Amino acid sequence: MILRTATRQDLPAVIALLTDEDEVTDPATVQVDEAYARAFAAVDTDARNELLVLDEGDGTVLGCLQLTYIPGLGRRGEERALIEAVRVRADRRGGGLGRDLLTRAVERARGRGCTLVQLTSHKRRTEAHRFYASLGFARSHDGFKLPL
Template identity: 45%
Template sequence: MADLEIRAAVADDIPAIVGMLADDPLGAQRESPDDPTPYLAALERLDADPNQHLVVAVREGHVVGTLQLSIVPGLSRRGAVRSIIEAVRIHADARGSGLGTQLIEWAIEESRRQNCQLVQLTSDNSRTDAHRFYERLGFTASHTGFKRQL
């Protein structure tokens, strides 16, 4: 796995990232790979915020994974800083190769570097394989999450 590079995402990575986001039953319903405009605008917002880290994993010149790490200062837990891992995706050809573990380990190390006391993530209830994966990495299902469309 020494040939893996994890780096900040750039505009040229958007088609590969959106392709991975759309490559499952949930993402297929909510992503629009044919129109990069909203994704490019989102990347500009992310790039402008030092607490947002959208990264890609690159192997042999190809984007094979991605995740977003958000650093969230807070008041609770004695003013703890936490991080939130979102949108973890691995290209279908790279699943089962250990890449997901490497990406999550990168996010945990970056969280430590950012002085976070807690790293958290959410996963859709239907993603039972992902739940087992996160539990193997030491995450515990500790809360119930809620969402509201606006």
């Protein structure tokens, strides 16, 4: 498996993973509209963001996540990483791909000098919570969101 930065060509596969996490959606059926294209361009050109894909080796995207590096004054100015939009294709779960994806992302953050990796997960994703805990992530905070 290859972990690499997503390209514009990967966008339909990434959208397919994010749109329906319980089914396998054929990326060829995914419409990449202007909003998705604009969002991808913003992530792709921002040095503090990486959209990463797990590639089977033939260009087939089996998983994805977004890794954002956050500078701050908290923790004595140490940089932290935020992991979001973690997905593994539904028909390939349970075989270690998610573990591989997250482990490599954490190593990228460590290699960049980050001293903390954080992520959030929707409350309904209880299996994902067990998975994150198995990787050493601890529930330490309650998160809050305000739709604008």
